[in-house]
Amino acid sequence: MGTQVDGPVLFIADLHLCAAEAATTRAFEAFLAGPARQAKTLYILGDLFEYWAGDDDLAAPYHRHIADHLTDLTASGTTVIFVAGNRDFLIGADFCAATGIALAIEPVAISLGGRDAVLLHGDVLCTDDHAYQAFRQQVRNPDWQAAFLARPLDERRAIIEGIRAQSEAGKQQKAADIMDVNESAVVSAFQSAECGLMIHGHTHRPATHIHDIENQPCERWVLADWHGSAPYLECLDGVLRRKELRI
Template sequence: MQPGSDTSAVALPVFYELAAPKGWRSIDFISDMHLSAALPHTVEAWAQHLRNTPADAVFMLGDVFEVWVGDDARQLPFERHCVDVMAEAASRRTLAVMVGNRDFLLGAQMLRACGAMALPDPTLLTAWGRPVLLTHGDALCLEDTAYQSFRREVRSDHWQQDFLARPLAERLAIAADIRRQSQQRHSFDGRVDADIDAGTAVAWLHALGASEMVHGHTHRPGSQDLAPGFKRHVLSDWDLDDAERPRAQVLRLSRDGFVRLQPTGATGPA
């Protein structure tokens, strides 16, 4: 789809707009850390980066946690540790959180506890005169119709109210069952081969007068043209506990543009 094309056939979401303060020098974007107690090296690298990055802000674009069953889970030992890490980081720099397909139940109580700012999906960020569209990315994987149907169901008020009304222990058991059953996991995450719909992504960008977007979800880090004049920057997933393929990456934006970096203080499995 070219600039100036008719986008009337594309259903546009409500876009949240955010302007970076003039004094900021850089912003870090990360996503898909899938934090859990089973990934100690990944958790430590994430914590070290939040504590030590020189960036003025860290924007986490979804799937911060492997699973999030409700904000009352923040009192559990592992989740409490993550709250403490985020609260410490938020006392030094701006911390913003966008929910993903794994942690879409992360809400206002958790954000208040860790001092983080909610980042609606999608958000148009303007920094140093540069408009950049931010999204987790799963809402744009339109070819995966089974996942989109599932996504609409679990994002509905009715489903969430019913699920959150269950005792915490029951919700944790349901989450553990989902992790054990690969077929359900694929339903929860979407197809592993799914990618965003380029035409719809360009329509979003065109409607906003932007030419670049940043997203996660697909675990395919890199920067590619979506169409002439329109580009996407895909974030890396993190797994520094994988001895065969350890991975973690930060995408940093400054006045000079985008650059990909290793997390500050990242270490892998022994």
């Protein structure tokens, strides 16, 4: 059994925050000042930022602005737990210290209203995308990360922009189902976690799926991405509800 988490508990993912997305930024600010401040715990399941080049990028005005809002939230008493996504896996100890959030390594095991659950960003489930999984394994390697972070910040930003451009071009050549989860990977994740509830993001395909795992129904809740509004999942008294704060 994972850590018991009492409500209200909120879950968000795939905000892809950046200075160019003013509407999404305003939605995030409103969410932090409203629903998140009323919650006991907020889980951010990856891709908070469009990209993160390293914690020294916290000095950028936009990143500092977002960090200040997170600091206000944690100072108000809401516990914020972050799970890295495929865009911001370089968020580290300095960012967490500056904002008061906690960094959790997936899979994260928790208990919600007596139900054992596992939390993921979700990209690890997309095993049909072999090229991406090879890339993921490379960039999650501590030695690779140390070497990358040793480069100048401007160089890191340029490399990431190049990778993003290649990724967007590559998506046009991939079948849509390759970028969704693999059923066998989902089954394996449920079995490894020994739970009946999974919450994740990454695919930008919000839905609630029921999987038959060893003759037991297991729920998989996929979080919505953000585009100017603030969609989130709430758990209150053990009941999950999708909600959205419109600005």
